[in-house]
Amino acid sequence: xxxADNSDIRSxxxxxxxxxxxxxxxxxxxxxxxVPHERGEGEKCFKWKKRSGDTLANEPPDCSSIFVxxxxxxxxxxxxxxxxxxxxxxxKARLGSFNWAGMQCNxxxxxxxxxxxxxSRIDECRN
Numbered sequence: 071x072x073x074a075d076n077s078d079i080r081s082x083x084x085x086x087x088x089x090x091x092x093x094x095x096x097x098x099x100x101x102x103x104x105v106p107h108e109r110g111e112g113e114k115c116f117k118w119k120k121r122s123g124d125t126l127a128n129e130p131p132d133c134s135s136i137f138v139x140x141x142x143x144x145x146x147x148x149x150x151x152x153x154x155x156x157x158x159x160x161x162k163a164r165l166g167s168f169n170w171a172g173m174q175c176n177x178x179x180x181x182x183x184x185x186x187x188x189x190s191r192i193d194e195c196r197n
Contacts (some may be wrong), residue, residue: 085196088138092193094161098143100197107136109177133177135166135186144168144185151173156187165191 087101140147146154146168153169165187167173172182 076117088195089091089161089192091158091160091165091185092191094158095193096158096160098158098165098192099136099138099141103138103141105139105181105185107137107175107181109133109179112144123176131176133175134190135175135188136192137175137181138185138187140168140183140185147185163191175182 077189078086088097090097090100142148143159147161149170152171154167156166157163158165158170166185168183168185170183173184173186174176175186176182
């Protein structure tokens with residue numbers, strides 16, 4: 071009889087990124103809820119009126135938001151709205167917004183549907 075290989079069963083605890091409301095520290099998302107997107111071409115992707123006119127900037131900016139899957143704490147989503155603001159369940163601080171038709175990230179990429187949390191309103195923490 072062969073000995074069972076238990077190396078697959080024992081898993082090392084991996085440090086996972088969690089996102090908390092910056093105001094009340096309530097957990098609003100974890101890394102498994104983040105919807106990745108490819109970095110866009112920056113300002114070239116925006117409408118002419120939204121461009122700053124700085125054509126020397128070749129490098130698109132870093133994303134100032136994360137996009138996540140819809141979650142239970144997002145009350146406005148459950149209300150049936152097509153687009154609205156996302157507020158923290160604990161302190162009612164505005165964390166971002168959502169739009170079922172999609173939104174454009176500041177890097178230029180379109181995300182459909184979009185549930186956007188602003189990095190300036192949340193803290194990234196290792197679990």
